[in-house]
Amino acid sequence: MEAEILEIRDHISRHPPFDGLPDDLLDKVAGAVEIAYSKAGTIMAERDRQVQALSYIRSGAVEVYRHNGQLFSRLGEGDIFGQFALLRDGQVRFPVQAIEDTLVYLIPKSVFDQLCAADDDFADFVELSGSRLKSTVEQSLRNNDMIATPVRRLISRLPVMIEESASVQEAARLMTEHDVSSVLLLKPGNDEDSDRMFADAEGRQWLLTGMITDKDLRQRIVAEGASPQTPLARISHGWIITIQSNESVNEAMLTMLRNNIQRLPILHRRRPVGVVYLSDIVRYETNNSLYLVNNIFSRTSVKALARLTPEVRASFVRLVDEGATSRMIGGAMSSVGRSLMRRLVELAEADLGPPPVPYCFMGHGSLARNDQSITTDQDNAMVLHDAFEPKRHDDYFKELARYVSDGLNACGYPYCKGGVMATNDQWRQPLARWKRYFSDWIAKPDPQRLLHSSIFFDLDAIHGETRFVEELQDLIAARAKASPRFLAALARNALGRTPPLGFFRTFVLEQDGRHNNSINLKGRGIAPLNDVIRVHALGVGSRGQNGFERLDEISAAGALPAGQTDKLSYALEFLSIVRMRHQAQAIRDDHEPHNAIQPDRVSDSERHNLKEAFQILSNAQSFLRFRYPSPSR
Amino acid sequence: MILGKHQRQASPSWADYFARQAEACKTPALKRFYAAGVPAEEGPIGDVPLVALDFETTGMDPREHAIVSIGLVPFDLRVIRPSAGRYWVVKPPRPLTEESIAFHRITHSEVEQAPPIAAILDEVLSELAGRLVVVHYRNIERPFLDAAVMANRGEHCLFPLIDTMALEARWERHGRLRGIKRLLGIQPSSIRLADSRGRYGLPHYSSHHAKVDAMATAELFQAQMARHFGPSTPVSDLWI
Structure with missing residues (x-):
């Protein structure tokens, strides 16, 4: 292989999604690369133009815009663009502009197609929507335990079943005896065609016809004044939603949520083997x-x-x-x-x-x-x-x-x-004194009070008279929203800690002696992100305390442009989980866990996602300035 | 401007020279090279097929020193195509000195197994035909190629070229502030390939390989055109 192809190959092989490619595919890519230079300011991809190649940034930086001109993402060395156009009709959706002098490696569409066909990871990478950070976060969600665990693991006892010809009272007695809130209904049958038919241990044929719950007894019998002797068949819904025992816990949960039910009979093939409750899953999770x-x-x-x-x-x-x-x-x-x-x-x-x-x-x-x-x-x-x-x-x-x-x-x-x-x-x-504190802080913010606000306005009752804290939460939610001056001051205050990004994409590392060449994920990422979220949350009068809950409320209130709260939530999730992973590793290594990470010790893709997360924070900080301007006097 | 045009028309043009050489030359490869012609003087550079050319030699003097390797990469202002480029190691008539080995990282055995320049000249010429040559520092490739063709074919091989180093010198060395800078004792900035590239944000390559340097030169020229000129710049403003 010739030297200049090696130069190209060396570089691309260090960046995802190419870093995972086998050697022969890497050679193919490097051998097919064409090169183009664009000076800062050049439009590199115009909307609705056809593209023939995937662009890989060898050096420089570009910005990708949405249709409405909003910034979609900022890409740097080792990033790619143009994949979405290539995957669809070849037409550019999101225009791209060089923001620095940029050298791009062009990978022809034919090679791109081959890569997608030959390498699943590559295909996944380029097909996952928009943001790499988003796909990373979503992937870790998918890898979650709930996906891997079959629902049968949650079964703790055999299902309680009764013939549907029995009376409601008999069913209620059986349910009380077994201390369950539901019972499965059966009728004898030999309908071979039905997928609800099964044989019990004695070889008798049964048909699963439905399920009765406490709620049915309440609504259809007690509330109606119906006789306890009413046959169960009369109040049966006549249909039943079930799940196979080898399906995942997650699927069980989704099935329940989709159908708005609390209980789900589990079948092994056709035989009922248990009933899983929504509360079982919640318990399992924690x-x-x-x-x-x-x-x-x-x-x-x-x-x-x-x-x-x-x-x-x-x-x-x-x-x-x-x-x-x-x-x-x-x-x-x-x-x-x-x-x-x-x-x-x-x-x-x-x-x-x-x-x-x-x-x-x-x-x-x-x-x-x-x-x-x-x-x-x-x-x-x-x-x-x-x-x-x-x-x-x-x-x-x-x-x-x-x-x-x-x-x-x-x-x-x-x-x-x-x-x-x-x-x-x-x-x-x-309490009265606390109310005065909070009212004063909101009415006349000064640096000290703003600092206090950012600490004390995240508050929750731990023990004792919860209502005291609720009153304080109510006060904050009502007053802060109506105080533009306070929000503006708090917003300015939230800009104090900037993400550790230098002029585009380079990490600014701390040199504090203890953690040299490191980034404080909490101080420069998670905490300022929480500061930003808090301002918006107070701005929409949210009583939520958790960052993700606050973002949901901010999103519901429409306080941020579409998609922004999702981005913030991805960034928050990513920064938080990276910090936790590093802390867990420190504990495993018998080190004291801390909040610093060294970017040169993390993988390229993690580093990339970190940059993207920090960039989202940086953008959110800029936006905060405009969203809560200082009111003119 | 008008004066300049008249002046250029008065002196024999590259197009005339190529036409005459195409007639006069006996060597078929040279005939073809000249017959492919040169781009129109007033034509826009953006339309011109280019080729970045880089030689590595045993020294600076074409009469004494010899070519060790040749790298070329075809390109235009839109895109550079390294995979369509070529690279040859050639065996110089005289053995390599230790210094030049250290510099080029080309070893004795590589050179020993390489063909003499005579064996590949036709191929080189056919790659260059119909393309405007771009080099960094004009005093190597053209004189060395001319000397090699003269030595082996007995005829001249001359052609217009663009020198990215000379272009870089235009604004780095001859800018308006030149006099003041010299008065202030400010060192002129380096216009070597790697340093020039740095000013355009171009990446660092492990240099001293003819084809990498050719690719690097092509990138530099694209960058210079993007920053200081445009695709409509007439060829005659650039070539020498």
């Missing part, structure tokens, strides 16, 4: 952490709780390994954190006696957002009943706060460096 949570509540001392730390970490690693999403992991870890805190409060109350006035322990930050990871400070505060009198009551609450805070520290949730803890007098106040 199995690990549920177990851990149970364990937490059985511990009777801070020391015993602290000994659970390795188990907390192990359950985190397991969730990551099982391919759970960051949202699932964040939710599970948050419920662990929440349970620990609750248990600590219970232990403290057992020590200190009942509280002199009602109160609520609240959590902030990741705990409130339900996106806790493994390395997380404690952020908490206390809302006291307005009958609180400092002289008479504060000793108790101060001690309670100290007990919980020390306990959390012992359990691996270090003290908050910013002092956001109920041990701090300022953050242990009656």
Whole structure:
């Protein structure tokens, strides 16, 4: 092979989707490449023009636009464009413009077609819609455990069945006896043609005709005043939706959701082998952490709780390994954190006696957002009943706060460096005072108050009088939305931490001594992304705390251009899951997990997705500026 | 402008020279080379088929030194086609010195097994025929090829070419601020191939291979045209 082909081959072989190609296909690509140069500003692909080749960026950068002129994506070295046109009719949909002087390798359509035919991974890569980040996130969803696990694993007992000629009362007795909320209806039969026919253990032929649930008994018998002697056949729906035992848990869930049902009989071939409940699936999903949570509540001392730390970490690693999403992991870890805190409060109350006035322990930050990871400070505060009198009551609450805070520290949730803890007098106040805090912060924002807002406005009740926190959430949702000045200030504040991208596509690495040549995923990615999402969420009056929930509400309120919330949600998911994966790896390697990653230690495609995620954050920050301008005075 | 045109018409043009050589030359390959002609002087560069040409030689003097390898890549302002290019290692009449081996990374054995230049001249000429040659630094390829053709065929091989180094010098060395820069003691920027490419954001190649350099030269020329000229620039503004 000649030297210049080697130069080309070397380069493309380092970038997806070419990095996965076998050698002979790589040779074919490199040997067929043609080269073209475009200076910055050149339109490289015009809408509705025909393209004959896939474009691979050897150096430089381009932007791809939507029909309406909106930026669709920004591509750099090693990226490809033109695949969508090639896959359809060869017509350019999204115009492409060089934003830097750009050298492109053109891979002729004939070779592109051969690659698609010969290599499934290549075909998947180019066919997946639009964004690589999106496809990566969706792929990890697909790889999820729920897809791999057959639904029969969830069966815990044989199905309860009854002849449909029996009375409603007999069915109700049977259901009570077996403590189930549904029963399958049968009738004797030998209808060979029906796919509902099966033989029981004794060889008798039965036909599965339907299912009766608690709800049917309530609606069709009790509410109607019908006789308990009514034959079941009379109230049967006469149809039944089932699933095969080897289908996936996920498919079972989708079937239930599609048909709006809570129970799904499972068949092995034609024989009913069980009934799966929607709640079984929910339980299955959170199995690990549920177990851990149970364990937490059985511990009777801070020391015993602290000994659970390795188990907390192990359950985190397991969730990551099982391919759970960051949202699932964040939710599970948050419920662990929440349970620990609750248990600590219970232990403290057992020590200190009942509280002199009602109160609520609240959590902030990741705990409130339900996106806790493994390395997380404690952020908490206390809302006291307005009958609180400092002289008479504060000793108790101060001690309670100290007990919980020390306990959390012992359990691996270090003290908050910013002092956001109920041990701090300022953050242990009656409800009225909290309302005044929040109203003042919204009415007259200053740098300190904005900082407080971005911490305390993610809040959730952990233990005690939940309504106190709900009142505060209501206040925030109502006031912030109506305060353009506050939103503008908070928006400006959200621009403080920029993603670690230099002038287009290059990572800006931290040189802080501890994690050299690294990127702080939390500080430069997840946290600023949450800042952006929070501003929009407050802007639409959302009471949601979780980033993804907030994005759903932002999307429903139409506060962002179409597709933007999806992008933000992909970026949030990707940055979060990469951070979690690196933390899980650190735990496996017996290192202390942290938030930094070194971009030269990650794969090309992960690096690429990181850049795309950071780019989405960067774009979202720019948009924030325009969405919430400072009101003119 | 008008004066310039008259001047050019007064002196014999490349087209005239090619026409005369096509008649006069005895060597069939040269006859064909000249008969393919040259692009119209006032024609736009965007329409002209080009070929980037790079030689590696044992030295700078065509009378003393010899060609070691030849790389060429056909292209135009739209697209460069490395796969349609050619590459030859040739055996010089005199043995290679150690220095030139280190420089070119072409080994003795490669050269020993290579054909002499005489054996491939016809092929080279047919690849060049009908295309305007683009080189980086004009004083190698044309004089060395002419010397080789003269030595082996007894006839001249001369042709117009575009020198990307000379083009680069136009704005890097002869810009309006030249005098001031010299007064201020600012070093003129390098117009070597790799450095010139850097100014256009072109990637770094592991150089000193004739075909890689030819490809690199083609890329540089596309970049120069994109930045400083346009596809409608008349050929006569560029060739020398």
